[in-house]
Amino acid sequence: GIIAQRPPERPLRAAGPAAQENSESILPAHGRTTISMPAAAGRCGAILCIGGIFMIRVSPSILAADFADLGRDIGRIKQAGAEYVHIDVMDGLFVPNISIGLPVLSCIRKVTDLTLDVHLMIDRPVRYAERFCQAGADIVTVHVEADTQENTLEALRIIRACGKKPAICVKPKTPAEAVLPFIGLVDLILVMTVEPGFGGQSFMADMMPKVQAIRAYIDEKNPGCELEVDGGVNAQTAKLCTAAGANVLVAGSAFFKAEDKAAFVQAVK
Ligand code: DX5
Ligand code: ZN
Numbered sequence: 001g002i003i004a005q006r007p008p009e010r011p012l013r014a015a016g017p018a019a020q021e022n023s024e025s026i027l028p029a030h031g032r033t034t035i036s037m038p039a040a041a042g043r044c045g046a047i048l049c050i051g052g053i054f055m056i057r058v059s060p061s062i063l064a065a066d067f068a069d070l071g072r073d074i075g076r077i078k079q080a081g082a083e084y085v086h087i088d089v090m091d092g093l094f095v096p097n098i099s100i101g102l103p104v105l106s107c108i109r110k111v112t113d114l115t116l117d118v119h120l121m122i123d124r125p126v127r128y129a130e131r132f133c134q135a136g137a138d139i140v141t142v143h144v145e146a147d148t149q150e151n152t153l154e155a156l157r158i159i160r161a162c163g164k165k166p167a168i169c170v171k172p173k174t175p176a177e178a179v180l181p182f183i184g185l186v187d188l189i190l191v192m193t194v195e196p197g198f199g200g201q202s203f204m205a206d207m208m209p210k211v212q213a214i215r216a217y218i219d220e221k222n223p224g225c226e227l228e229v230d231g232g233v234n235a236q237t238a239k240l241c242t243a244a245g246a247n248v249l250v251a252g253s254a255f256f257k258a259e260d261k262a263a264f265v266q267a268v269k
Contacts (some may be wrong), residue, residue: 109136
């Protein structure tokens with residue numbers, strides 16, 4: 001339909017006292033945070049679609065794909081109606097596993113127009129930020145635990161300068177407040193719902209208060225920012241995530257194990 005596939009480049013919420021006075025609450029959707037928007041924007045669905053920030057998007061993780069048949073599996077992601085492709089990059093240092101890197105990303109870029117959502121689980125990602133952008137990433141996510149604050153800020157700056165979307169990620173033991181130094185500079189925040197490193201782990205429901213806390217920060221400080229969850233997301237746990245305020249759902253094993261992938265994508269939304 002007319003639904004935009006991408007979030008806004010800038011927050012939709014109008015600033016200033018006039019906009020506040022005229023605002024009305026238009027979307028108590030999915031039991032999540034209600035956001036005020038200018039009354040002038042109306043109640044028209046198209047306005048929401050232009051914003052797109054309330055859309056639930058699915059980002060299947062190719063960590064659970066068959067790497068010997070990756071092109072076929074990327075095709076299945078597109079066919080199922082998912083919007084993003086989640087690409088887990090691991091260096092064997094930041095996490096105790098090694099997955100895929102730049103050459104594989106370049107190959108994926110050539111065969112799909114889907115948004116490539118690259119999750120860097122690597123030590124000091126500032127060293128590689130530009131090369132992942134050049135290799136075709138649309139979103140580049142760095143862990144706040146992977147370097148100093150100064151270097152993380154530099155990585156985000158490089159990603160933005162490359163015309164891509166900078167994003168940060170927090171591991172389960174990292175508190176919500178850790179996103180605050182970066183929140184105005186990112187287009188997406190990723191909350192891990194498992195310890196990073198492996199697919200197929202159990203969902204940590206005790207991360208939901210953190211998702212809620214970060215949703216509140218986003219609504220206040222950067223409403224155009226997306227909120228993503230990663231790890232153990234399936235048709236059941238997805239509901240907890242969207243109820244807590246997440247709008248992008250990574251799913252690896254649940255997606256690739258699903259017999260009917262289009263039905264899975266619909267079910268988690
Ligand atoms: C874990 C990765 C995840 C993983 C999720 O380190 O970041 O993206 O692929 O896999 P599932 O959905 O199977 O938990
Ligand atoms: Zn991931």
